[in-house]
Amino acid sequence: MDAASDEDWPVERLAGVSGVSETHFAHSFKEAFGVPPHRYLLTRRIERAKALLRDTDLAIVDVAFQTGWSSLGTFGRVFRDITGEPPTELRARERAAAQNLAQVPHCFVSAAHRPNLKIAVSEKRRRASADQNGSIDHQSGDPE
Numbered sequence: 001m002d003a004a005s006d007e008d009w010p011v012e013r014l015a016g017v018s019g020v021s022e023t024h025f026a027h028s029f030k031e032a033f034g035v036p037p038h039r040y041l042l043t044r045r046i047e048r049a050k051a052l053l054r055d056t057d058l059a060i061v062d063v064a065f066q067t068g069w070s071s072l073g074t075f076g077r078v079f080r081d082i083t084g085e086p087p088t089e090l091r092a093r094e095r096a097a098a099q100n101l102a103q104v105p106h107c108f109v110s111a112a113h114r115p116n117l118k119i120a121v122s123e124k125r126r127r128a129s130a131d132q133n134g135s136i137d138h139q140s141g142d143p144e
Contacts, residue, residue: 001014001040001041001044005041005044005068006048006068011025011026014037042115045068046067046079046083047114049075051110052066053087054091054094054098060072063075063087064076081125082115
């Protein structure tokens with residue numbers, strides 16, 4: 001998945017490559033990496049997109065397609081949900097900050113900018129919506 005994060009990697013394909021059942025693969029993958037395979041793939045795609053935005057002059061649509069997205073709209077929405085800013089803003093900010101990071105090894109910079117996908121994007125949206133609406137579950141203290 002790391003070497004070809006732009007490809008589709010359904011659990012069926014991953015399990016087939018691994019020679020185990022889909023259920024066993026999904027469980028083992030989450031146990032090993034802390035996130036399900038799909039979230040791991042999203043992490044890799046967003047990391048690659050951030051690098052392309054920072055290091056190239058490719059159009060946003062080209063970045064989206066080169067990192068495995070089939071829709072610019074979906075890429076932009078998921079990118080913003082995960083990083084907190086649209087691709088164009090991230091590009092401008094990263095390029096401005098690049099001058100300060102020139103002395104830091106690239107592996108440290110990449111690790112520091114890795115997106116955190118411990119919870120699903122849909123869960124983040126639900127929580128953000130609950131926060132905006134002020135909706136709180138009074139029994140648990142959690143947003144509904």
